[in-house]
Amino acid sequence: MKIPNEVKIGIAVVLAGTVFYLGTRYFRDLPILSRAHTYYTEFVNANGLVAGNVVSINGVNVGSVSDVQLVRAGARVAFSVSEDVVITQGSTAKVGGLSFISSIQLDIVLGPADAPQHAPGDFIPAAEQVDFLGEIAERAPDILSRADTLLKNTRQALNTAETLVSDPTSDLLQTMSSVKASADALHTILLAEQRSIVAVLSDIQALAGAIMTLAQDSLAVTVDGVNVILERMEQNLASLETTTTALSDLLTKINSGQGTLGRLVTEDSLYTELHQTVSALRRILEDFEEDPRQYLRHLKLVEIF
Amino acid sequence: MNGVVLNLVRPFFSLGRFSLLLAKACGSLGDIGIYRKNMVVQMVRIGLESIPIVALAAAFSGAVTTVQTAYQLVSPIIPPKVIGAVVVPSLTMELAAVVTGFILSGRVGARIAAELGTMRVTEQIDALEAMGLNSVGYLIVPRVAAGILMFPVLYVAACLIGVAGSLLAAMLTGVVSIGEFILGAREHYDNFGPYFGLIKAFVFGFLITSISCYMGYYTEGGAEGVGRSTTRAAVMSCVFILVADFALAIVLL
Numbered sequence: 001m002k003i004p005n006e007v008k009i010g011i012a013v014v015l016a017g018t019v020f021y022l023g024t025r026y027f028r029d030l031p032i033l034s035r036a037h038t039y040y041t042e043f044v045n046a047n048g049l050v051a052g053n054v055v056s057i058n059g060v061n062v063g064s065v066s067d068v069q070l071v072r073a074g075a076r077v078a079f080s081v082s083e084d085v086v087i088t089q090g091s092t093a094k095v096g097g098l099s100f101i102s103s104i105q106l107d108i109v110l111g112p113a114d115a116p117q118h119a120p121g122d123f124i125p126a127a128e129q130v131d132f133l134g135e136i137a138e139r140a141p142d143i144l145s146r147a148d149t150l151l152k153n154t155r156q157a158l159n160t161a162e163t164l165v166s167d168p169t170s171d172l173l174q175t176m177s178s179v180k181a182s183a184d185a186l187h188t189i190l191l192a193e194q195r196s197i198v199a200v201l202s203d204i205q206a207l208a209g210a211i212m213t214l215a216q217d218s219l220a221v222t223v224d225g226v227n228v229i230l231e232r233m234e235q236n237l238a239s240l241e242t243t244t245t246a247l248s249d250l251l252t253k254i255n256s257g258q259g260t261l262g263r264l265v266t267e268d269s270l271y272t273e274l275h276q277t278v279s280a281l282r283r284i285l286e287d288f289e290e291d292p293r294q295y296l297r298h299l300k301l302v303e304i305f
Numbered sequence: 306m307n308g309v310v311l312n313l314v315r316p317f318f319s320l321g322r323f324s325l326l327l328a329k330a331c332g333s334l335g336d337i338g339i340y341r342k343n344m345v346v347q348m349v350r351i352g353l354e355s356i357p358i359v360a361l362a363a364a365f366s367g368a369v370t371t372v373q374t375a376y377q378l379v380s381p382i383i384p385p386k387v388i389g390a391v392v393v394p395s396l397t398m399e400l401a402a403v404v405t406g407f408i409l410s411g412r413v414g415a416r417i418a419a420e421l422g423t424m425r426v427t428e429q430i431d432a433l434e435a436m437g438l439n440s441v442g443y444l445i446v447p448r449v450a451a452g453i454l455m456f457p458v459l460y461v462a463a464c465l466i467g468v469a470g471s472l473l474a475a476m477l478t479g480v481v482s483i484g485e486f487i488l489g490a491r492e493h494y495d496n497f498g499p500y501f502g503l504i505k506a507f508v509f510g511f512l513i514t515s516i517s518c519y520m521g522y523y524t525e526g527g528a529e530g531v532g533r534s535t536t537r538a539a540v541m542s543c544v545f546i547l548v549a550d551f552a553l554a555i556v557l558l
Contacts, residue, residue, distance in 0.1 A: 005345045005346065008349060008353055009345065009348050009349065009352070009353070009455075012352065012353055012455075012458050013458060016457065016461040019461050019462075020464075020499065020503070023461075023464065023499070024496070024499050027393065027491055027494045028494060028496065029491050029494075050495065051495065051496040052493075052494040052496045052497075052498075053492075064491075066496065103390075103492040105492070
């Protein structure tokens with residue numbers, strides 16, 4: 001099927017128009033299909049802001065500057081942002097970037113998150129501008145004065161150093177001569193005693209090797225001894241643990257009143273009886289001491305014969 | 306002496322005859338029935354059939370601009386994204402329109418001059434006039450209108466393919482990443498740039514076709530005259546493209 005020329009031309013024109021529209025929106029950082037909202041702001045000094053510059057919120061590109069016009073109070077700026085970007089009331093606009101380092105851009109500093117939203121076409125007030133370059137220019141004379149003083153001081157120091165180096169009677173030059181003479185003497189000695197020094201170094205190396213060997217052997221013996229002691233300590237600790245466990249069981253039984261000792265500890269009546277028995281026995285012994293015959297007599301008569 | 310005066314007067318004579326031809330063409334704009342069919346044919350020839358050569362030129366222009374910008378500008382203190390900031394405006398504001406104009410000066414301008422010149426020397430134009438047909442309306446208006454209408458389409462195609470060529474060159478050579486290229490282009494994008502290029506496209510389209518029509522329509526001297534007109538059409542179209550380019554930059558930027 002042959003396509004009529006009119007259709008071909010129509011398709012070409014529509015495609016060209018679409019590409020032009022979408023391309024300009026793409027490079028303006030505007031949403032390709034969704035709409036954009038336009039807002040306005042005014043600056044006393046636009047600092048070189050032009051149509052097409054980026055609009056940024058929190059460092060994220062959200063649109064572009066549409067137009068910059070000169071007005072009596074300064075510069076009136078129209079800018080477009082994607083319709084899904086919320087600009088709350090209390091937001092401010094400022095010109096960011098330095099033109100000689102990077103591109104100028106329009107920064108929006110958002111207001112409180114819970115504040116009402118700006119309607120499209122609203123005016124966004126400008127933040128107080130800080131003229132960075134102006135501040136540098138203002139302080140330039142002071143900086144230059146300090147730099148000038150620094151250069152003068154540097155020049156004086158260099159002149160003094162030059163005098164010290166060039167004057168044959170200066171202390172610095174004499175000191176350097178002495179150092180050089182000492183270095184020469186040391187060099188001569190080193191050359192003369194080179195063989196002796198090599199020999200001494202060899203001896204030191206051999207001695208160091210011997211010390212290392214000795215240290216390694218002694219260390220091995222010591223480590224073995226420590227290992228034996230540690231093994232014994234481990235066995236003793238195991239035995240101590242067993243004894244402790246048995247003693248703990250015994251104390252538990254005593255506390256719970258088991259066994260003779262336990263009953264003695266826990267039951268008052270037994271203690272009382274024992275106390276009474278001991279008291280009676282003491283009396284008997286006292287009587288026995290006072291009059292032993294009284295008891296011996298009974299023994300003799302009844303039991304022995 | 307007469308020769309010197311003639312040489313001095315000739316530019317004014319040519320300008321006057323060119324203006325009268327355009328005035329006659331403007332007077333024929335209302336007779337759309339005369340040139341409508343011919344205009345569609347010319348739009349296909351001037352516009353659609355030129356797309357391949359324009360695409361080729363634009364792609365290589367974009368690629369070369371990318372590589373040369375990287376070679377000349379990028380340094381430790383200049384970030385690679387500056388390539389995008391330079392290449393895209395260069396394409397949209399200058400290269401896409403001018404390179405397309407130069408190519409069409411040779412391809413379209415020469416053909417128009419040759420067609421009309423041949424018709425003139427073979428007295429086909431005189432025959433049209435003798436039949437009572439408006440030869441300017443029938444031959445010149447459709448060609449100039451087709452040039453004015455289709456040149457912007459070629460410009461958009463050149464921009465699209467030029468940027469694609471730039472991105473391809475950036476990707477192949479590794480001088481800048483695609484992301485940095487786009488970032489730089491967006492940061493330094495000028496809203497007026499594409500519209501400036503579009504205005505140039507309209508103007509260049511008009512200049513190429515009207516100058517070529519003028520050269521062909523007033524051809525004299527047989528086959529040799531046709532050759533001379535063809536050459537002059539191509540050369541003069543290029544010269545006036547450069548002049549118009551400078552004038553538009555002065556006036557609009």
